[in-house]
Amino acid sequence: MKYIPPKKLKVLTLLFLGTGIWGIIFGLVFPPHVIYITIFGTINLCLGGLWGYLFLTQEPRSSSKSKK
Secondary structure (H helix, E strand, C coil), X not given: CXXXXXXXXXXXXXXXXXXXXXXXXXXXXXXXXXXXXXXXHHHHHHHHHHHHHHXXXXXXXXXXXXXX
């Protein structure tokens, strides 16, 4: 997989996790559209977990270009 800068991964993780938490809370508080907003919030939590996993397991970029 292509290298993604750590700052970008942090921002994506925080945005997805924050939006997912907000979506679940908002979906459970307002009853007319509970299931849709809650499902989308859960999807956002999963995407945040994926980006967080990539952030934690990604190897640092090699500084020497001669190894390529």
